[in-house]
Amino acid sequence: MRTVERTVGASRELVRDASLVWVASGVVGVSFGAIAVAGGLPVWVPVVMSVLVYAGSAQFSAVGVLLAGGGPLAAAATGLLLNTRTAAFSVAVADVLGSGGRLSRFLGAHLVTDETVAFALAQADPGRRRVAFWVSGVGLFVVWNVGVLAGAVAGTALGDTAVYGLDAAFPAVLVALVLPTLRADAAVRRCAVLGAGVALAVSSVVPAGVPVLLALVGLLLYGRRKAGAA
Structure with a gap:
């Protein structure tokens, strides 16, 4: 009984944090739904893309390509390039x-995002990490798709969404999620600094989204550390 109570209590705590x-x-x-429809795309495009692709940065980039006159293949290639980081x-x-099981792994793979992974890895206990992943992942999927649908239906009524500073919401949340790990692990801090340095160095010369991919070079330093420890 106490185990059940602790599990329920932990789940409530994770829901509160994930909110x-x-x-x-x-x-x-x-913002994404409104931008897509305001640019001339039909409502169903951002909605279906959010269900099937479900990757914010890739979706923004793909829609940007479409609105700039690029074809579906170019848009898909852009999205795939940005999503390679999820590997x-x-x-x-x-x-x-x-x-x-197999179904669980399939559904879980679809829920892998920057935010879900950051939230899960912020938990020290393996059991709590699993609960955190599914709580944050399912909730994020539902809220993202509801938000996209609302924005797409609103269309041009919201005006220029850039004036609201909506693009700052995700980075602020991600920083809050990773700060505890950065404070606790010096090796992770060094990897993060290396990745951030690379991203900043190339941000003015490569397309949007690519700096994030190149920042993964920080993982090489972490991998060498793990190999040395083994």
Whole structure:
């Protein structure tokens, strides 16, 4: 009985913490839906994309390509390029994805995002990490899609969404999620500094989204540390 009570209590605590990410996701989702429809795309495009692709940065980039006159293949290639970073994220939460059956792994892989992985890795206990992943992942998926639908239906009524500063919501939440880990682990801090330095150095000469991919070079330093420790 006490175990059940502790599990329920932990789940409530995780829901409370994850709600900050959900709010940020919903706000940015509204922005994405509104931008897509205001640019001339039909409502169903951002809605279907959010269900099937479900990757904020890739969706923004793909829509940007479409609105700039690019074709569907160019838009898809852009989205795929940006989403390659999720391969590294999947490795980071391999213990969570591998703890269930085939259907669980399939659904879990679809929920792998920057925010869900950051929230899960912020938990020290493996069991709590699994709960955090699914709580944040399912909630984020639902809120993101509801936000996109609301923004798409609103269309041009919101005006220029850039004036609201919506693009700052996700970075602020992510910083809050990773700060505890950065404070506790000097090796992670060094990897983060290396990745951030690389991203900043190339941000003015490569397309948007690519600096994030190049920042993964920080993982090489972390991998060498792990190999040395082994």
